[in-house]
Amino acid sequence: MGVEVVQPLRLRFKRRAGRPAPPAHPADPARKVSVNALIGVGLWILLWLGYNTGPELAMDPNFPANFTEFIHGVRAFFPMLAGWIALLIIFARASRLFPWIVGPLGLMLFYAVTGMVSTWAYLPSPIIGLYYGANYLAIVLVLLAIVLVADPLPDLLKVLRVTWLMSTVLTLALLGAIPLLGSQVTFETDTSPVGMRAYNGAGTIMGMNSSRNTGFARYAAISALVALPGLLRKGRLVVRIIWGILFAVSIYALVIANGRTETLAFIGGAVVILSAEKAKRTAYFLVGIGAAILLGLRGFYSAFFLWFTRTGQLDLTMTGRTTAWQEGWTYLAGSPWVGLGFQSDRYFLHTHMHNAFLHVLFQAGFLGGGGILIGYAIVSYYVVKYFFLRKPVDKSLIPPEIPAIFLFVTISSITESTFAYYSATWLMGAPIVAYVMGLHRHMQAISAKANQERTLRLQSARRAFRAGRSTEGGAVPPLGAGGGVSTR
16 A cells, blocks of 8 residues: 555656756847857947047157057057957858848948058058058958857847947037037037037047037937937836936037038938837827927027028038039049049048048949949838838837938938048948848848748648548549449
8 A cells, every 4th residue: 555655656756856847038138248249349349449540640750759649549550450350250250251241241341442452552642541441441340240140130239339329428528528628619609599619620639639510419419319219218207317318418419519411410310210109100290390380480490590501691512512522523533443542532632522422432433432332222222121111020120210320321421421431420320231231131031931931831731632632532432342332
């Protein structure tokens, strides 16, 4: 009796002991920080650390004159260091490289290489141009190193957030420096609602060239675009208040900077973010109409026109930019296919091109420049497709900041060189190119899997149908066969 009772208990105990524990809830993949994400963020910070300096300091025979000059001279080569590390990573992941090369990133790479070859061939003193071309090349190499994994989207999103955080930090730092620097960075003007405009690019700050008002406006606009979705999303009141404060501060910085192109680009980006909130579109539309009427009654539009033009009259030359564009075409005729190289506008035109679409042609011709324009058009198409027309099921893959900032960069490209060279705007926008192409590959994989599952279901249905017909045909034997009913 005892044995009969103990044995089943022992067997039941063994079964329970051998039974696997219930699986724990998996961690949210969006919250995980992979090694690839850490590498990507680290390399992108290295790219940022080389901004607003140059090789001229290290080329000075008396370098370094002091510790500050030593810091700026050394960090000038951090982007090249990032590019070199990225190149080693690319070699280690070369098996995944081909699909990414035959796309916008590959066209960006071709543009950088073509521009550097032209720099060496056409500029009498190519060192400075090659330096900036190498920095641009480093941006492309870092992006390629990040995407060569199974799923680069979470890692690219972290890189984007870090670089947008950089724009917020720069906005707050430049805004906070105004009371300390005073008249060094501000001057009075009647065209501003607050009676002044900040940062005109004159002088230096901590051994670096002072920011221009357009640079200050660029950081402020992107900071505001990043804060706006957080202000609109449902969530904790405290968090939304923090986003609201950041948005208000960024808008104030944008106003006192008086960057006209940046203001228009911000408005375009803000419209994109507001349109992403489908449930509130009607409310935003009605509020917008009411605000437009009230602002018109209070004379806002005439004041805005004065603020935007600074003189009360439209300048069709866009502060002399159209003259540089016309001269650029004349010089480009001498080397239309490969251009004149990086920094060639400074040498031939003695000014900045101030138009990204023309600048890429001027630096790398219709081969390299045309290539990056095609790549930019491809990315623009996928932005419209996946963020507005055919949205993925997982809405976390399409944060509205991405199309908003991409539109900001595109509009800014009309009067600034944005994606044409190594710049702060391109450091904030270039990861969007990789992210959008990663999203495209992700959507292709989902579509291919759905097609495969549909094909398997169709094949299973056909087999079942054929098996049913075969069974039905064997169930009724022909007349006269064994088991049949005889008529005799």
